Amino acid sequence: xxxxxxxxxxxxxxxxxxxxxxxxxxxxxxxxxxxxxxxxxxxxxxxxxxxxxxxxxxxxxxxxxxxxxxxxxxxxxxxxxxxxxxxxxxxxxxxxxxxxxxxxxxxxxxxxxxxxxxxxxxxxxxxxxxxxxxxxxxxxxxxxxxxxxxxxxxxxxxxxxxxxxxxxxxxxxxxxxxxxxxxxxxxxxxxxxxxxxxxxxxxxxxxxxxxxxxxxxxxxxxxxxxxxxxxxxxxxxxxxxxxxxxxxxxxxxxxxxxxxxxxxxxxxxxxxxxxxxxxxxxxxxxxxxxxxxxxxxxxxxxxxxxxxxxxxxxxxxxxxxxx
Amino acid sequence: xxxxxxxxxxxxxxxxxxxxxxxxxxxxxxxxxxxxxxxxxxxxxxxxxxxxxxxxxxxxxxxxxxxxxxxxxxxxxxxxxxxxxxxxxxxxxxxxxxxxxxxxxxxxxxxxxxxxxxxxxxxxxxxxxxxxxxxxxxxxxxxxxxxxxxxxxxxxxxxxxxxxxxxxxxxxxxxxxxxxxxxxxxxxxxxxxxxxxxxxxxxxxxxxxxxxxxxxxxxxxxxxxxxxxxxxxxxxxxxxxxxxxxxxxxxxxxxxxxxxxxxxxxxxxxxxxxxxxxxxxxxxxxxxxxxxxxxxxxxxxxxxxxxxxxxxxxxxxxxxxxx
Numbered sequence: 001x002x003x004x005x006x007x008x009x010x011x012x013x014x015x016x017x018x019x020x021x022x023x024x025x026x027x028x029x030x031x032x033x034x035x036x037x038x039x040x041x042x043x044x045x046x047x048x049x050x051x052x053x054x055x056x057x058x059x060x061x062x063x064x065x066x067x068x069x070x071x072x073x074x075x076x077x078x079x080x081x082x083x084x085x086x087x088x089x090x091x092x093x094x095x096x097x098x099x100x101x102x103x104x105x106x107x108x109x110x111x112x113x114x115x116x117x118x119x120x121x122x123x124x125x126x127x128x129x130x131x132x133x134x135x136x137x138x139x140x141x142x143x144x145x146x147x148x149x150x151x152x153x154x155x156x157x158x159x160x161x162x163x164x165x166x167x168x169x170x171x172x173x174x175x176x177x178x179x180x181x182x183x184x185x186x187x188x189x190x191x192x193x194x195x196x197x198x199x200x201x202x203x204x205x206x207x208x209x210x211x212x213x214x215x216x217x218x219x220x221x222x223x224x225x226x227x228x229x230x231x232x233x234x235x236x237x238x239x240x241x242x243x244x245x246x247x248x249x250x251x252x253x254x255x256x257x258x259x260x261x262x263x264x265x266x267x268x269x270x271x272x273x274x275x276x277x278x279x280x281x282x283x284x285x286x287x288x289x290x291x292x293x294x295x296x297x298x299x300x301x302x303x304x305x306x307x308x309x310x311x312x313x314x315x316x317x318x319x320x321x322x323x
Numbered sequence: 324x325x326x327x328x329x330x331x332x333x334x335x336x337x338x339x340x341x342x343x344x345x346x347x348x349x350x351x352x353x354x355x356x357x358x359x360x361x362x363x364x365x366x367x368x369x370x371x372x373x374x375x376x377x378x379x380x381x382x383x384x385x386x387x388x389x390x391x392x393x394x395x396x397x398x399x400x401x402x403x404x405x406x407x408x409x410x411x412x413x414x415x416x417x418x419x420x421x422x423x424x425x426x427x428x429x430x431x432x433x434x435x436x437x438x439x440x441x442x443x444x445x446x447x448x449x450x451x452x453x454x455x456x457x458x459x460x461x462x463x464x465x466x467x468x469x470x471x472x473x474x475x476x477x478x479x480x481x482x483x484x485x486x487x488x489x490x491x492x493x494x495x496x497x498x499x500x501x502x503x504x505x506x507x508x509x510x511x512x513x514x515x516x517x518x519x520x521x522x523x524x525x526x527x528x529x530x531x532x533x534x535x536x537x538x539x540x541x542x543x544x545x546x547x548x549x550x551x552x553x554x555x556x557x558x559x560x561x562x563x564x565x566x567x568x569x570x571x572x573x574x575x576x577x578x579x580x581x582x583x584x585x586x587x588x589x590x591x592x593x594x595x596x597x598x599x600x601x602x603x604x605x606x607x608x609x610x611x612x613x614x615x616x617x618x619x620x621x622x623x624x625x626x627x628x629x630x631x632x633x634x635x636x637x638x639x640x641x642x643x644x645x646x
Contacts, residue, residue: 082447087449155457
C-alpha cells in the first residue's frame with residue numbers, strides 16, 4: 001500500500017523540477033527571513049539569485065551541528081512567534097527547540113502517513129504511541145493514524161497505565177524509542193508477563209541515528225517485525241526516511257528533503273551512487289526553520305536501484321543495514 | 324470571542340429541535356448497538372420508539388457509576404474495534420477506558436475550541452500542554468489550538484524538559500491538572516525560580532469534579548487568571564462545560580449533552596431552574612460509547628439567566644462557585 005501513489009512513484013524528471021522549484025524558494029526564504037542564514041550566505045558571498053540548477057546548491061555553505069548549538073532557535077526562526085503553531089523540545093542528541101508553522105506540521109503528518117502505510121499499518125491497526133508528550137513526533141503519528149483510519153492508543157510514561165491499555169485495547173503495533181520499548185518489555189517481565197503473549201506483531205522504532213543496533217534483539221525478544229524510524233531533533237520530525245516491506249535501506253522523502261553525499265571530513269560532493277559518505281540534507285518545504293546543507297554526521301550511501309515496493313524515492317543504506 | 328457563533332448563540336426553539344433529533348438517534352443507536360443498553364432498556368421495558376418529546380427521556384433508566392465499573396468497555400462499545408479511532412485511559416475517579424470514533428474526536432475538538440476561545444485564547448497565544456500523553460484530552464486541546472491558530476507547546480512530565488520549554492517558548496497559558504501545575508510551581512521554586520517571573524498569565528485547570536478548591540490558591544500563587552475545565556473519565560473529554568469571561572458558572576455544551584437535574588438520592592426530575600440537585604447527563608452525538616442519563620454525582624443547579632457573554636447555552640452553578 002502507498003499513502004500517496006502520485007508522489008511516491010513520481011518519475012525522475014518531475015521530481016527534479018519539483019525539487020528545483022522548492023529548493024529555490026527555500027534558499028530565498030532562508031536568506032531573507034532567517035538572520036542565521038543571511039549572515040552565513042553573506043559571509044560566503046552566496047546569493048539565492050545565482051541558483052539556476054539543482055547542482056548550484058553545492059555553491060552554498062554547509063550548516064554544521066556545532067553552529068546550530070551556538071545560536072538560539074530565534075536566530076533560525078523565519079517568522080514571528082505568533083505565526084508558530086507548535087514549539088517542541090527534542091532531547092537527542094542534544095536538547096533542541098524546534099518550531100513549526102501549520103504547514104510544517106501538515107508536511108510532517110503527510111510524511112508520517114507514508115511511513116506508517118509503508119510499514120503495513122492500515123484501517124484495521126491498533127497502534128500504541130509510547131513516549132512523553134514532549135516527543136512531538138508522536139503528535140504527527142497520531143494525526144497520521146487518524147488520516148489512515150487506524151486506532152491510536154496513547155500510552156503513558158507510567159507503566160501501570162500502559163499495562164492497563166495494552167490489556168484493554170489489543171494493541172498490535174507500538175511506536176516509540178528503542179529504549180522505552182525495551183524498558184516496557186523488562187517491566188512486563190518483572191510483573192510476570194511476557195510481551196509475546198500480547199497481540200503485538202509490529203514495532204516502529206524511533207532512533208536518533210540511522211542505525212538501530214537494538215533491532216535484531218527487539219525482533220527476537222518480542223517476536224515482532226521491527227521498522228526503523230529516524231527521529232531527528234534538528235529537523236524536528238520522525239518521517240524523513242522510511243523502510244518499506246522490502247526492508248532494504250530507507251527511502252528518502254525526496255519531495256521534502258534534498259539529499260547529498262559528501263566525502264567524510266571534506267567538502268567534495270560524491271555524485272556517484274553506492275559510494276559511502278556523509279549524508280547532507282536540505283529542507284525543501286520547511287517554513288519556520290529551514291536548514292540548508294545540514295551535515296548530519298550519518299555515514300550512508302545512496303542507491304537508485306529500483307525497489308521491489310515500486311516506490312521511486314531513492315534509498316539510503318547504512319553500513320550496518322541488511323544490504 | 325466565540326468559536327462557533329451560530330451554535331453558541333442558538334435560540335431556545337432551534338436548540339430543542341436539535342436536541343430532540345439527536346436524543347432520538349442516540350437512544351435508538353444505544354439500544355440497537357450497545358449490549359449494555361439493550362439489556363438495560365429491555366429490563367425497564369423502554370423502547371426508543373416511544374420517544375416523542377424531550378421530556379420522554381425521563382421514562383428511560385439512569386446509568387450509575389457503579390454499573391459502568393461492573394462492565395467492560397466492550398459492553399458499552401457500539402461498533403467493532405476496527406471502527407475505533409482512539410482508545411485512551413482516564414485515571415480519575417477510577418481507571419476508565421474510553422473509545423472514540425473519528426466523529427467523537429471531531430466533536431471533542433469542536434467543544435474544546437469553544438472552551439479555549441471562551442477563555443480568551445487566540446491566534447497570538449502560546450499554550451503549554453502539561454501532562455501525560457495518555458491524558459487524551461490534551462490531544463483534543465492540541466488539535467483545537469491548531470484550529471484556533473494558537474501555538475501549542477507540548478510540555479513534558481519531566482521537569483527539566485518542561486523548564487527548558489518554558490524558558491524558550493514564552494508560554495503564556497498552561498493547560499493541565501491542578502496537581503501537575505502545583506507540582507510545577509513547587510519544582511520551579513525548589514530551583515530558585517518563581518512562576519510569576521515567567522510570562523504566564525492564564526491557567527486552564529483540568530478538574531475531576533466541577534469544583535476546583537485549588538483555584539484561588541493557584542490564582543494567588545501564580546498571579547494568573549484560572550479557568551476551570553471539567554475533565555470527565557466517563558465521557559472521555561475535557562470540554563463538556565466551560566467558563567466564559569463572566570466567570571459565573573459554566574456553560575453546558577447543549578448541542579452535545581442533554582442535562583437534567585435530579586433530586587439527591589431520588590429519581591424525581593427537577594424542572595425549575597436555580598434548584599440544587601444531582602447533575603444527570605445524556606450524550607447527544609457520542610457514537611462509540613453513548614451514555615444515557617448518567618448520574619454524575621455532581622451537586623449543581625442550572626440557571627437560564629442571560630449571561631453577559633451573549634452565549635445562550637445555560638449554565639451550571641456549583642455550591643462553591645462564585646455565584
